[in-house]
Amino acid sequence: MSGEGLNTEKARDISDVLGVAVESLGRESVRIGIDGRAFMGRTTGVGRYVTELCKHLDELLPNARFFVYAPCPITLPISSDRWLSRVDRSWMARRLNRGLWLVLSAGHFCRLDDLDVFWGAVTLLPKLAPKIRAVTTVYDLNHIVVPRSMRARDLWARRLLFGRSLARADAILAISAGTCARLRATYGYCAAVSVPPGVSSEFAAQSSEAVALCLRKYNVNPPYLLAVGTREPRKNFELLVNEFVQMKKKGLVREHSLVLAGGKGWKDKGLRQLLASSAPLGVYCLDYVDQQDMPALYTGAGALVFPSLYEGFGMPLLEARACGTRVIATDTPELREAGGTGAIYIEPTPNGIRDGISSAIAMRAALDRPRQELNSWRDGARILAQALMGQMLPVRNVGTLPGDGRGSEGENRCDVLSRG
Numbered sequence: 001m002s003g004e005g006l007n008t009e010k011a012r013d014i015s016d017v018l019g020v021a022v023e024s025l026g027r028e029s030v031r032i033g034i035d036g037r038a039f040m041g042r043t044t045g046v047g048r049y050v051t052e053l054c055k056h057l058d059e060l061l062p063n064a065r066f067f068v069y070a071p072c073p074i075t076l077p078i079s080s081d082r083w084l085s086r087v088d089r090s091w092m093a094r095r096l097n098r099g100l101w102l103v104l105s106a107g108h109f110c111r112l113d114d115l116d117v118f119w120g121a122v123t124l125l126p127k128l129a130p131k132i133r134a135v136t137t138v139y140d141l142n143h144i145v146v147p148r149s150m151r152a153r154d155l156w157a158r159r160l161l162f163g164r165s166l167a168r169a170d171a172i173l174a175i176s177a178g179t180c181a182r183l184r185a186t187y188g189y190c191a192a193v194s195v196p197p198g199v200s201s202e203f204a205a206q207s208s209e210a211v212a213l214c215l216r217k218y219n220v221n222p223p224y225l226l227a228v229g230t231r232e233p234r235k236n237f238e239l240l241v242n243e244f245v246q247m248k249k250k251g252l253v254r255e256h257s258l259v260l261a262g263g264k265g266w267k268d269k270g271l272r273q274l275l276a277s278s279a280p281l282g283v284y285c286l287d288y289v290d291q292q293d294m295p296a297l298y299t300g301a302g303a304l305v306f307p308s309l310y311e312g313f314g315m316p317l318l319e320a321r322a323c324g325t326r327v328i329a330t331d332t333p334e335l336r337e338a339g340g341t342g343a344i345y346i347e348p349t350p351n352g353i354r355d356g357i358s359s360a361i362a363m364r365a366a367l368d369r370p371r372q373e374l375n376s377w378r379d380g381a382r383i384l385a386q387a388l389m390g391q392m393l394p395v396r397n398v399g400t401l402p403g404d405g406r407g408s409e410g411e412n413r414c415d416v417l418s419r420g
């Protein structure tokens with residue numbers, strides 16, 4: 001069957017699922033609520049993940065209506081009269097932590113909109129009416145694996161609300177098999193399926209002219225190594241910059257510079273000081289880079305260096321692969337899912353970073369990665385649509401979490417991760 005025929009068949013399957021759901025509800029369209037915090041401020045990895053899936057959900061569920069909830073004005077991912085924003089302008093929305101706002105306040109608006117299902121697109125779930133199906137997506141377990149990398153208010157909000165949201169879910173999705181496994185080991189919950197990030201069509205090897213134009217825009221001279229991500233402790237950029245500078249001083253990296261692309265984060269005082277002193281040695285910080293420029297920036301790089309302490313998946317690895325760029329990444333199950341078999345895997349240590357950079361520079365040649373090896377956003381949206389329409393396995397947990405209200409251990413036992 002051709003790719004076009006296969007996509008048509010999948011779309012028809014989803015339409016059939018929606019038709020059954022609508023018929024069972026006794027109305028013309030399904031009303032879907034979405035946590036809109038992913039659309040606040042500059043787009044992050046989670047924001048892009050949610051945005052891309054929403055674009056395809058809109059196509060796969062043409063008769064659905066979408067209600068997006070946020071504590072401040074947002075830009076909707078779709079411009080359509082079927083997409084409505086619900087902005088809470090109360091004093092509580094202005095003062096509360098955004099996660100607390102969602103849990104404490106969003107449920108009221110969901111009931112007013114008479115929802116059929118709510119997608120916790122940023123993991124947390126509000127208290128919903130019993131008839132509203134709840135689906136949540138789990139991205140990572142930062143508060144368990146790397147708690148010291150988080151801001152105090154975010155850490156305590158996650159510790160307080162994460163488990164409660166899992167307990168409220170009718171279906172749990174995760175973005176990687178590694179996250180599925182950690183979720184089960186830590187909380188006892190089995191995700192129904194993993195929905196890994198896809199690669200947008202613009203991420204492909206760019207022409208030499210496009211690369212040169214991009215590098216002139218950002219005042220970058222080749223050759224260079226690229227690091228991508230928000231400047232926060234989990235990304236391990238401070239160690240990366242320090243080791244790169246040491247390699248420069250020892251003559252181990254003669255030609256290459258190091259380019260950091262990503263917005264300002266938190267707990268980054270040491271990194272800011274290091275970046276200021278390292279500029280003469282070929283370390284450049286571009287701050288936030290427009291997504292439309294990233295394919296060229298990836299294509300021109302000698303390698304993407306990603307020595308993160310922990311990730312739930314690692315979207316930059318997937319994007320770099322799509323652009324034919326070699327990847328150096330920390331050796332974790334989640335990053336192996338994103339980086340594939342052609343990456344150079346390292347320990348996130350001084351020796352690991354030095355060895356990875358040296359190996360990548362010695363290899364030089366770019367990679368040729370067929371796009372069919374990479375994940376599709378549309379396939380991910382199809383799985384999400386099935387979960388929203390009640391076609392996924394119900395939530396199961398190996399044991400009972402305190403206060404989760406889901407019954408005894410035997411009643412909720414799950415022996416294996418389903419498709420995770």
